[in-house]
Amino acid sequence: MRLRFTLNGEPQELDASPTASLTEVLRSLGLTGTKEGCRIGVCGLCTVLVDDLPVSSCLFLAPCAEGRQVWTVEGLARRDPAVVAAFVEHEGMQCGICTPGQVVMASAARSELGAGAAEAEIREYLIGNLCRCTGYQSIVMALGSVVAG
Amino acid sequence: MAPAGVPDALEALGAESSVVLAGGTSIGLLLGQALIEPSTLVWLGRIPSLREVAVEDDRIRIGATVTVRELARHPVVRSRLPAVATAAGSVGNPRIRAVATVGGALGHADPRQDLPPALAASGATVEIAGPGGTRRVDVARLATGLMETVVAPDELITGVDIPLPEAARGVYLRFTPASAADWPTVSAAAVSRRGPDGIVTDVSLALGGVGPTVLTVPEAGELKGSVAPSEEDIRAVADAAGRRCDPVADRLGSAAYKRAMAAVWARRALQACLEGAGRS
Ligand SMILES: Cc1cc2nc3c(=O)[nH]c(=O)nc-3n(C[C@H](O)[C@H](O)[C@H](O)COP(=O)(O)OP(=O)(O)OC[C@H]3O[C@@H](n4cnc5c(N)ncnc54)[C@H](O)[C@@H]3O)c2cc1C
Ligand code: FES
Ligand code: FES
Numbered sequence: 001m002r003l004r005f006t007l008n009g010e011p012q013e014l015d016a017s018p019t020a021s022l023t024e025v026l027r028s029l030g031l032t033g034t035k036e037g038c039r040i041g042v043c044g045l046c047t048v049l050v051d052d053l054p055v056s057s058c059l060f061l062a063p064c065a066e067g068r069q070v071w072t073v074e075g076l077a078r079r080d081p082a083v084v085a086a087f088v089e090h091e092g093m094q095c096g097i098c099t100p101g102q103v104v105m106a107s108a109a110r111s112e113l114g115a116g117a118a119e120a121e122i123r124e125y126l127i128g129n130l131c132r133c134t135g136y137q138s139i140v141m142a143l144g145s146v147v148a149g
Numbered sequence: 150m151a152p153a154g155v156p157d158a159l160e161a162l163g164a165e166s167s168v169v170l171a172g173g174t175s176i177g178l179l180l181g182q183a184l185i186e187p188s189t190l191v192w193l194g195r196i197p198s199l200r201e202v203a204v205e206d207d208r209i210r211i212g213a214t215v216t217v218r219e220l221a222r223h224p225v226v227r228s229r230l231p232a233v234a235t236a237a238g239s240v241g242n243p244r245i246r247a248v249a250t251v252g253g254a255l256g257h258a259d260p261r262q263d264l265p266p267a268l269a270a271s272g273a274t275v276e277i278a279g280p281g282g283t284r285r286v287d288v289a290r291l292a293t294g295l296m297e298t299v300v301a302p303d304e305l306i307t308g309v310d311i312p313l314p315e316a317a318r319g320v321y322l323r324f325t326p327a328s329a330a331d332w333p334t335v336s337a338a339a340v341s342r343r344g345p346d347g348i349v350t351d352v353s354l355a356l357g358g359v360g361p362t363v364l365t366v367p368e369a370g371e372l373k374g375s376v377a378p379s380e381e382d383i384r385a386v387a388d389a390a391g392r393r394c395d396p397v398a399d400r401l402g403s404a405a406y407k408r409a410m411a412a413v414w415a416r417r418a419l420q421a422c423l424e425g426a427g428r429s
Contacts (some may be wrong), residue, residue: 018190019180039181041174041245042330053218053247059177060248061170063151064194105243112243127330128242 005065007031008075022048022057022065026072033073033100044129047101048072054108056128073100076107083107083146092142094133101129102139106146117147151195155278155307161191162303163280169193169305171214172248174241175257193252199307210276212308213252217264218243220251230311232319232338236267239323242330252306258292258362261332261401265292265363267321269355270338273311279304289355292362316343320422324414327401333358334401335410337390337418339369349373354386354419358401359394359411366390366415378423387416 003016003025016025023046026034034057037045041056048057049071077084083106086092093099109117109125117125122143123136131139152158161167167189170176179185193199199214204225211220220226221237240246240254240263254264255275269289277284277300288309291298300306319340323333336357344350354369368389372378391412398404 021177021181040178041241044242044244047244050247054244055248056174056244058181059174061173061177061180061190061192064170064173064192066151108243124329125243128244 001063003062003066005067006069008071009079016062018061018063020062022050022055022060022062022070025062025065026057026070031072031074033077035097035100037097042128042130043098044101044105045098047104047129049076049104049108052108052111054105071104071107073103076104080107080110083110086142086145087139090138090142090145092135092139094131094135098129098131098133102126102131102142105129106143109143109147110149113147115147115149119144122147150189151192153195155196155198155305158191158193158196158305159278159280159303161189162305164189167191167302169252169256171250171253171256172216174245174249175253175259193250193305199252205313207314208310208312210308210310211251213306214250216247217249217251217254218246220264221246225313229313229317230267230271230319232267232321232340233264233271233311235321236263236323236336236338239263239321239333251309255288255291255309256298256300256306258294258296258298260292260295260360260362261336261358263321263323263333263336263357266336266338266355266357267319268309268311269363269365270340270353271311271319272340272353273309275306276308276310277304278307283307285310289363289365295361314342316345317341318343318422320418322414322418322421324410332401335359335407335414337411337414339415339418339422341372341422347376349375349378349423352378352419352423354390354415356390356394356411356415359396359407361395364390364394364411366393369419372419372423383416383419383423386419387412390415 035045037043046057168187170190170192199212342351352369352372354366356364396407
């Protein structure tokens with residue numbers, strides 16, 4: 001089926017299977033910053049923004065993106081360079097596999113939580129983004145500085 | 150396909166092996182694992198009437214495709230239905246809540262889901278549209294078994310209707326001994342109402358995770374009639390909840406453990422919702 005949506009600020013039109021996941025569609029476009037991990041919504045590697053809210057693109061059926069605003073880590077890195085800079089400054093990554101998803105969550109957290117969010121709220125917000133390198137402390141610090149603006 | 154109205158959706162659902170798609174957090178998972186192969190997915194995301202929330206003096210109607218995030222943040226739900234707001238805010242993680250819908254939370258009928266116990270304890274009814282018209286079913290009676298509901302394949306959940314009583318107090322507690330983002334081992338929702346004199350006029354209790362469907366505990370009604378129900382009476386109801394439940398052993402706990410935890414968390418929910426005489 002024909003699918004039209006806005007991808008990282010640019011209009012996009014392509015053919016997609018009615019049961020394709022948004023992860024598959026994005027990766028087929030070369031946007032491999034969106035990783036596929038668990039495919040069941042629990043790890044956060046595939047996080048993208050749809051209409052400014054974070055979603056697991058592995059569970060998001062591509063046709064449901066019709067007419068909507070999709071932002072991937074590639075676009076957000078250009079739109080919000082300060083978010084990436086916060087992860088660099090706080091060394092919020094080790095192996096890096098979870099980092100794109102954490103960066104997308106950080107970008108969403110800024111509008112969802114707002115300045116003044118308590119650390120407990122930030123940790124709660126990251127509940128579904130796993131880091132197997134256990135770098136949570138530096139990730140939470142990176143998010144804290146993003147949210148504080 | 151993406152019908153623009155409920156009648157079109159119902160017509161599409163009349164076809165063999167067509168399935169309702171709402172947020173798709175469960176459908177996406179089942180498709181990804183090749184556990185379902187529907188001929189047609191009837192997506193509800195283009196039906197404006199299903200996205201509406203209507204507040205009246207004594208009730209609130211939530212459309213089926215209102216998201217769990219929107220439910221958790223709705224000011225009336227937060228102020229007057231705290232058990233429902235807490236349950237909605239506990240669903241999975243922020244990415245799930247942004248997408249999963251109220252209709253999906255009911256239609257999926259996984260007994261560990263957070264919303265059904267909170268909605269059942271709040272006396273909510275589900276609105277179901279079908280070829281023969283619309284009918285209403287109590288949330289407590291919607292699920293008939295593990296992932297099975299009274300909703301026929303050619304029917305659609307269109308919304309949920311929740312009473313907004315005066316002087317009600319609601320609590321939702323979730324016992325999640327594994328990762329915080331995991332399913333609860335046991336969850337308990339308790340809602341109490343009081344008269345103008347502070348006397349408890351009604352108490353309802355519903356548990357999740359401890360049987361094939363949400364478990365309602367009618368003994369909770371015995372706690373009405375006084376300003377401050379005794380500790381003993383609360384324990385008796387909580388123990389009755391433990392006896393009524395029918396849990397299965399899985400990675401979240403053995404059946405005996407879940408039964409014991411059901412009584413503990415039922416007691417805590419009742420205590421929290423009944424503490425403080427006359428408080429609204
Ligand atoms: C990783 C993960 C963690 C989760 N954790 C929790 C949790 O902790 N607590 C919790 O409560 N939930 C949790 N969920 C969410 C829950 O299990 C369901 O996925 C969700 O509630 C389904 O909503 P949906 O709108 O995405 O439904 P869909 O996936 O679109 O549909 C789910 C089912 O309901 C049916 N359905 C949907 N809408 C309707 C309707 N209007 N009428 C009739 N049938 C309908 C569908 O046909 C399908 O069978 C989690 C989900 C995931 C993926
Ligand atoms: S791959 Fe989507 S959440 Fe893990
Ligand atoms: S940095 Fe390695 S998993 Fe997070």
